[in-house]
Amino acid sequence: MTPPVPPRDSPAGRAYNDLRNLAQRHQRDPAEYITLYALEGLLARIAASEFSPDFVLKGGVLMAAFASRRPTRDVDLAASGFPNDVPEVEQRIREIAAITIVDGLEFDSNSVRGEPIRDEANYTGVRVKVVAQLATAKVALHVDINFGDPIWPAPTETELPLLLGGTLRLTGYPDHMVLAEKIVTAIERGELNTRWRDFTDIVAIARTRRIRGSDLRQGIDAVASHRNVEIEPLESLLGAMPELVQLKWENWRKRQRLESTTPESFRELLTSCFAFADPALASRVEHLQWDPVAQRWRDLPS
Structure with missing residues (x-):
């Protein structure tokens, strides 16, 4: 009532x-x-x-x-x-x-x-x-x-x-620790992961924040060490996930009323996560900074 x-x-x-x-x-x-x-x-x-x-x-x-x-x-x-x-x-x-x-x-x-x-x-x-x-x-x-x-x-x-x-x-x-926890959780849970909010959060933060690559990698290392998780690129772990979970993603997205802020395609969402996380997971961002406007890693400003 x-x-x-x-x-x-x-x-x-x-x-x-x-x-x-x-x-x-x-x-x-x-x-x-x-x-x-x-x-x-x-x-x-x-x-x-x-x-x-x-x-x-x-x-x-x-x-x-x-x-x-x-x-x-x-x-x-x-x-x-x-x-x-x-x-x-x-x-x-x-x-x-x-x-x-x-x-x-x-x-x-x-x-x-x-x-x-x-x-x-x-x-x-x-x-x-x-x-x-x-x-x-x-x-x-x-x-x-x-x-x-x-x-x-x-x-x-x-x-x-x-x-x-x-x-x-x-x-x-700190921004990079929020991201590090979510990225390591995605590695930990693999294709069985139904924590949709972690994927949407990664993309949402990457749209608004400049992140130093060295900070992100240090954060990932700290979380992975604490949880005893072996670091791997997300794309190699989750590449087949969209076909398995698309319907579940659509249902969750609708229940949360996120149609205007998240893509209908889970593959599109994951691709954005891969673009942000995988260079850090591959240790290729030590001297780079994430550009939220261009949606890519760039050289640190001199």
Whole structure:
């Protein structure tokens, strides 16, 4: 049942109605925008907390910094400076959720529940659920907190554009590390990969960012070493993939309403990924820089 539309006489009511109107203009589900707004609110509270230096933003929400928002209910964070321990993580998120910011959001500290994230036999982090409320809308959010992920050479300050205007400054993954993780994941999963968002994210970032080849290769090496993955060119691994997954790609693309921003042909999307990633995987970009306008690797400016 759709909750009633609240009046605009409070910060929560104004934010709710502004998000609803924004969703209508972009022909999106209002619930999607309310969820993104709640994720932004949680990040704002992390940035305002004493724990801010211990968290580094990664994942889907970070894509807004590359002018490429996508639907997500999760915040992905890399953590350091405290133990990989469920009660410890829960306590930090409870304290963060209790911080007051005048954005209309209320986070229920009592709703915070954590569980281990397990990747095969490894205990890699903690997944936390927390419930937020904006006027009449209630949203269950998930925070994935990973420990031990390499970030080369170091996190950077990121400016995240917000849905209702303004920006949020916080610590995030460097551009090349976002790409390195997605490229190594594509190698790791091979033709069985159904993480379509990784391929669309690679192309979206490559359209907007200049990337130093040496940084990208260093990042790829760090991630591959951490995961024990052997580096290979994507084209040799995934060249036959389009024929296997085209229908699944079309269905996912339609569900995500990405018809206007992604190609109908999965082969076309993959070809763009190959053009960006494979020269780096073949160690041919040490003295090159990616040009997002020309969509090619060029000599570094002298």
